[in-house]
Amino acid sequence: MIELAYWQETILKLVFAFVAVLIPAGLTVNLYLFKMVSFMQSRLGPMEAGPFGSLQLVAEVGKWAQKEDIVPRRADEFVYKASPYVVLLSTFLLVLVVPFGPDAMFANFGTGIFFAMAVSSVSVIGILMAGWASASKYSLLGGLRAAGQLIAYELPLVLAVVGVVIQAGSLNLQDIVMAQHNGEIFGWGAIGNPFILTQFVGFMIFLIAVQAELTQTPFDMPIAESELVSGYMTEYSGFRFLLFFIGEFATANIFAFLGATLFLGGWSIPPFLMDIIPGLAPELDATGAVLSEGGNSAAGMSPWFNLIGPLVMLVKMLALTFIVYWVRFTYPRFREDQLQKFAWKVLIPISLVNIAVTGVLKVVF
Amino acid sequence: MMNLVLQTALSDTGNWIANIFFYIIAAVAVVAALKMVTTNNVVHASLYLLVVLSAVAATYVILGAEFAAATQVLVYLGAIMVLLLFGVMLTRAKIGAETDLDYDQRWIGALVATALGAVMMYSLWEGFGDVTMPAEQVPQRTEAVADEIFSTYIVPFEALSVLLLAALIGAVVVARRD
Numbered sequence: 001m002i003e004l005a006y007w008q009e010t011i012l013k014l015v016f017a018f019v020a021v022l023i024p025a026g027l028t029v030n031l032y033l034f035k036m037v038s039f040m041q042s043r044l045g046p047m048e049a050g051p052f053g054s055l056q057l058v059a060e061v062g063k064w065a066q067k068e069d070i071v072p073r074r075a076d077e078f079v080y081k082a083s084p085y086v087v088l089l090s091t092f093l094l095v096l097v098v099p100f101g102p103d104a105m106f107a108n109f110g111t112g113i114f115f116a117m118a119v120s121s122v123s124v125i126g127i128l129m130a131g132w133a134s135a136s137k138y139s140l141l142g143g144l145r146a147a148g149q150l151i152a153y154e155l156p157l158v159l160a161v162v163g164v165v166i167q168a169g170s171l172n173l174q175d176i177v178m179a180q181h182n183g184e185i186f187g188w189g190a191i192g193n194p195f196i197l198t199q200f201v202g203f204m205i206f207l208i209a210v211q212a213e214l215t216q217t218p219f220d221m222p223i224a225e226s227e228l229v230s231g232y233m234t235e236y237s238g239f240r241f242l243l244f245f246i247g248e249f250a251t252a253n254i255f256a257f258l259g260a261t262l263f264l265g266g267w268s269i270p271p272f273l274m275d276i277i278p279g280l281a282p283e284l285d286a287t288g289a290v291l292s293e294g295g296n297s298a299a300g301m302s303p304w305f306n307l308i309g310p311l312v313m314l315v316k317m318l319a320l321t322f323i324v325y326w327v328r329f330t331y332p333r334f335r336e337d338q339l340q341k342f343a344w345k346v347l348i349p350i351s352l353v354n355i356a357v358t359g360v361l362k363v364v365f
Numbered sequence: 366m367m368n369l370v371l372q373t374a375l376s377d378t379g380n381w382i383a384n385i386f387f388y389i390i391a392a393v394a395v396v397a398a399l400k401m402v403t404t405n406n407v408v409h410a411s412l413y414l415l416v417v418l419s420a421v422a423a424t425y426v427i428l429g430a431e432f433a434a435a436t437q438v439l440v441y442l443g444a445i446m447v448l449l450l451f452g453v454m455l456t457r458a459k460i461g462a463e464t465d466l467d468y469d470q471r472w473i474g475a476l477v478a479t480a481l482g483a484v485m486m487y488s489l490w491e492g493f494g495d496v497t498m499p500a501e502q503v504p505q506r507t508e509a510v511a512d513e514i515f516s517t518y519i520v521p522f523e524a525l526s527v528l529l530l531a532a533l534i535g536a537v538v539v540a541r542r543d
Contacts (some may be wrong), residue, residue, distance in 0.1 A: 074460060075460070076406075076408075076460045076461075079408070079409075079412065109431055110431055110432075110505075110506055110507050111431045111432050111435045111507055114432070114435050114436075114439070114507075115431070115435045115438075117439060118435040118436070118438040118439035118442075118443060119438060121438070121439060121442065121443025121444070121447070122438070122442055122443065124443070124447050125415065125442065125446065125447060125450070128447065128450045128451070128454065129412070131454070132408055132450075132454050132460075133460070135460050140454065143454070144451060144454060144455065147447055147450070147451050148451070150447075151444065151447060151448070154443065154444075171507055
């Protein structure tokens with residue numbers, strides 16, 4: 001093991017946090033938002049910048065970076081300028097708890113997923129600040145709609161996750177990954193027990209609530225372009241608009257990372273593959289489960305997973321983000337009252353029933 | 366030079382750094398609290414309140430109380446402050462300074478606040494004045510919090526739940542038009 005001083009570790013973590021937030025965001029925007037959507041709509045999409053338009057995003061970022069940073073004359077300047085950073089802050093706080101391997105994680109919080117749910121709600125404050133400080137009716141309406149929507153869908157999001165937490169018996173994301181790895185389906189442990197099988201209802205609610213939390217179509221009332229220009233982002237230009245853009249799409253990826261960790265088994269691969277591939281077999285303790293040590297329940301896993309894990313997570317993340325963009329470009333927009341009714345009268349009751357059933361089954365089995 | 370300072374700080378226990386961060390966070394909280402009552406814009410006041418509440422969450426993290434910190438962020442920042450901002454922006458969301466925010470009885474208010482602060486400080490000092498933090502800071506386990514709530518503090522916990530439910534039903538009754 002390489003021993004690093006605290007400050008060296010902190011600098012490395014900072015660099016990796018930027019990598020983990022920006023690289024997947026750029027990848028999915030290029031792959032899905034630019035190309036896949038174009039093919040779905042029978043067109044080619046960007047073709048000029050780089051081979052098959054793969055450098056289009058670099059060109060776009062260059063364009064945004066050199067645009068003038070305009071502040072409306074009657075705007076509240078400080079709040080107006082600060083709000084994109086608040087949105088981005090919540091994105092970077094979210095990535096802290098995601099485990100990418102047995103040791104490859106930014107912070108091994110005991111409260112893991114609860115912390116993630118808490119900091120994801122901070123972005124609403126940034127959106128409200130943007131909406132108010134712009135001194136524009138469209139921005140304010142967009143900000144208020146966003147706040148109403150994000151509060152409404154925060155609840156099903158948290159409640160959907162509770163089912164997984166009950167089943168894994170822990171809030172810690174590393175524990176949740178290992179619970180899926182060590183799990184067995186009626187005594188058959190070849191693929192572990194990914195919680196998408198037992199928590200399918202929770203998984204669907206999670207995906208719907210994430211779609212709404214990200215204000216992606218069909219839940220894009222806050223930025224409905226046919227009535228509100230661009231909602232709370234209307235007055236922003238140049239670099240600050242780019243920050244909102246990054247915040248939106250990077251958060252989509254991090255929620256996909258969280259979804260992969262909660263429901264698809266996280267960074268681990270099916271146990272039977274570990275037995276086949278040499279060098280990946282985990283160290284087991286007396287009971288046959290993976291050795292845990294010093295609060296890290298994945299200590300017995302092969303150190304190679306610190307390299308393989310991020311790639312496995314990337315593949316699972318791309319699968320989940322695909323669904324987000326697929327839905328985004330398939331369904332028409334919800335009306336505001338339908339949107340609120342759907343959260344309070346459909347998603348929340350179903351997720352409460354899901355929690356009750358999961359709790360009963362957990363005690364029975 | 367900087368390297369040396371950091372290494373001496375770390376070769377000692379982590380308390381040295383934790384102390385510095387505590388004083389920074391405390392200073393931010395106090396300044397934001399003062400700005401909150403002196404600013405002449407309602408939205409700015411609520412944003413300053415937000416800073417105070419985040420600083421409180423940060424001190425919980427320094428004390429190793431992760432669950433309390435996350436709850437503080439989820440409940441106060443994510444729900445209460447968002448609702449407060451929502452309400453303020455829907456009703457009186459003026460940009461710029463307002464003149465009618467001052468109040469004649471502010472000196473009495475300041476007096477009451479100081480007295481209340483003094484009482485709280487005294488009781489904390491009396492109760493925990495000689496307690497020192499352990500050199501090796503261990504984060505509190507969430508299971509331990511749950512065990513305490515559902516055994517030692519079960520009666521106050523249930524009483525609070527019923528109180529909140531009553532408040533909720535009351536709010537619905539007040540808000541209903543028919």
